[in-house]
Amino acid sequence: MSTTTPARSAIRPGDVTITLLLLAVFVYGWVEASAWPYRAALVPRIVTAIGTGLCLLKIGQLVVSSVRGRDDIDAVEDVSQGEGPQIIDEDEGDEQSLEYIFAIAGPRAWVVALGWIAAFFVGLRLVGLFWVTPIVTVLYLRITGKTSLLAAVAYAAIAEGVLYLAFRELLHVPYPRGIF
Amino acid sequence: MLRGRVPGEAPVPARGEVIVGDALVSSLGQVLQVETLALMLAGIAIGFVVGILPGLGGSVTLALMLPFTFNMEPVQAFAFLLGMWTVTATTGDITSVLFGVPGEATAAAAVLDGYPMTRRGEPGRALGAVLFSSALGAIFGALVLAASIPIIRPLVLSIGSPEFLMLTVLGLTFVVSLSGRNVVKGFIMALLGLLVALVGIDPQAGIPRYTFGQLYLWDGIDIVPLVVGLFGGAELLQLMLSKSSIASQKAYRPGEFVGIMDGIRDTLRHWWLVIRCSAIGAGVGMIPGMGGSVAQFIAYGHAQQTSKKPELFGKGSIEGVLAAGANNNAKDGGALIPTIAFGIPGSVGTAVLLGAFLITGLQPGPEMLTTNLDVTFSMVWVTVLSNLVAVGLSLLLIRPLIKLTFISGHWLVPFLLVLLTLGAYTASNSYADVVVMLVAAFVGVAAIHWEWPRVPFLLAVVLGGLAERYLFLSYSLHQWAWLTEPAVLVLGGFALFVAVGSPVRMRRRARRRQAELAAQAQQPTTAPTSTKPATDEEARA
Secondary structure, eight states: OOOOOOOSEEEEEHHHHHHHHHHHHHHHHHHHHHOOHHHHHHHHHHHHHHHHHHHHHHHHHHHHHHHHHSSSHHHHHHHHHHSSSOOHHHHHHHHHHHHHHHHHHOHHHHHHHHHHHHHHHHHHHBBBBHHHHHHHHHHHHHSSOOOHHHHHHHHHHHHHHIIIIIIIIISSSOOOOOOO | OOOOOTTTTTOOHHHHHHHHHHHHHHHHHTSHHHHHHHHHHHHHHHHHHHHHHTSHHHHHHEEEEEEEGGTTTTTHHHHHHHHHHHHHHHHHHHHHHHHHSSSHHHHHHHHEEEEOHTTTTOOHHHHHHHHHHHHHHHHHHHHHHHHHHHHHHHEEEEEEHHHHHHHHHHHHHHHHHHHTTTTHHHHHHHHHHHHHTTEETTTTTOOEEEEEOOGGGGGGOOHHHHIIIIIIHHHHHHHHOOOOOOOOOOOTTTTTTTTTHHHHHHHHHHHHHHHHHHHHHHHHHSSSTTTHHHHHHHHHHHHHOOSOOOGGSOOOOOOHHHHHHHHHHHHHHHHHHHHHSSOOSSHHHHHHHHHHHTTTTTTTTTTGGGTHHHHHHHHHHHHHHHHHHHHHHHHHHHHHHHGGGGOHHHHHHHHHHHHHHHHHHTTTTTTTHHHHHHHHHHHHHHHHTTTOOOOEEEEHHHHHHHHHHHHHHEEEEETTTGGGGGHHHHHHHHHHHHEEEEEEHHHHHHHHHHHHHHHHHSSSSSSOSSSOOOOOOOOOO
């Protein structure tokens, strides 16, 4: 699987959106903290003030990069990517493949994936874990996994059995129950 | 030191010696209890599978397993979690060697020489070398952890609130500075994490902060659903979107596992290299925020520099394999030192482990080196025992376990959905935690997609509460005079150096690179040159 990511434009809408969103969060945090006593407000105001400043700095960087093209910021990125062993945190090593998959997945794939996740959690709230697990498992394996009905049912049965034995009987872990 | 000795009576050892010796023995006894051993073996089994499967990180699984420790005793909880976590580093090397796909991000260096060895027909030798050196590295890291405890105790006991505060700040700056190219983003995410950590009842004035009138938020946002969503959500979505097996390469043929003993002999022959690379792993692992990805390449680079045949590195050098293997496990022992002694996580995994401290009612810091010393030593024993068991199992079960890597993603999705749900829900038996998990998953996916680092956010959430508490304690005890304490000034200066120095160094590299590119562009060339490797194979060549 290729690990190259799609080419980036000088300004990425996602960066702008996230930065503006975070700026709004920090500004809101500052305003909210204004009404608190001194001790309660001290750290929040420090954090939100610095956060606001850095968001403005980031916006400035994005504006500069859109004016200059791929000179400053992306040149630094190129350096980071191109020279020998990379000093990256252990999280970013996985993220290169994740980023690639997220970038190339089409809108339909996203809608389908998010739809299944939504269906699971809505079902969870309605009928609880022990009902939604086998239902969603069978449906997902049949529709998306294109597995046989027998395999899907067997998998669901084993999963349900493991859930019941491990979490209810052995570990006594409370599990989510549904409204109905 | 002898006190009150009567002739013929055995000497009375000093108080410190009795405590350490007793704790060492009693902790082994606790680890060897049936229930604890069973939990450790369960953790090893989980870590074994997780380490083999590329895409399922050890830190993510650690976060998913965290809620199940609620009803466990501290020693049992850490036997389960550490048994799982320390093993993922070992087994992650297996897929690195066999398929060229790192099972863990920290097993990337093992690909550089392990995979070429497999391709030229020496998978057994490479596996034997990487597994055995991993085991030795783990033992070394555990010994460093154990040996540092008597030394680090007086140091920790002399550290007060101001010093803990600066260590917290230093921990944050290390992580942020290692956001790679996204330094400003890393800082912003860290500040967002601090803001999240402030949600709840203010410990100073007792008023609710950022709770939006919700009673659930009065206790703050639990770390577990945050971690589960932030990391597990993205992994789940990746499997659903890719619709393929986790590992699709088949570079090996069953039966080609002879030579494992050759690899073990290579490890013993290069024992000094193994010790040096283990020391690098433990040392770098001790530095909060550095992480295994940094340590592995430092160790690899050192091995190449000191090798008599450096030209073989990257083409199947056994020394490269040994360096990667030894470092990989030693770093875990090193990362535990600041976590246990100071409550400052040395890596993402130890940041999650801090949650285990909170769940089991333990307080990182001086207590872990005094009243809870047996729990600390139990971690040492678990690290050693679990790696020995894992290596033994690896050697026995390599062939059938490899088949797991070819499981199609859709078989894992339902299982992961349930695991995420339970992991979040069991934090406080509330659906609100599931909502938090989903929001965190959304944040995690957006962060990956738009390259905003998640680790600074997580560590800031963990460290934020501590930082505020130490700040007010420092002020209460010393007013503002604590700012002029020598240790505070040194640590603060170091934090400033790390925070500012990293982007300055990157900017200098960027200018140097630009100059090189400009010079290359002006020279006439006969063949096209690329400034960026197009594939990982070219980067490794």
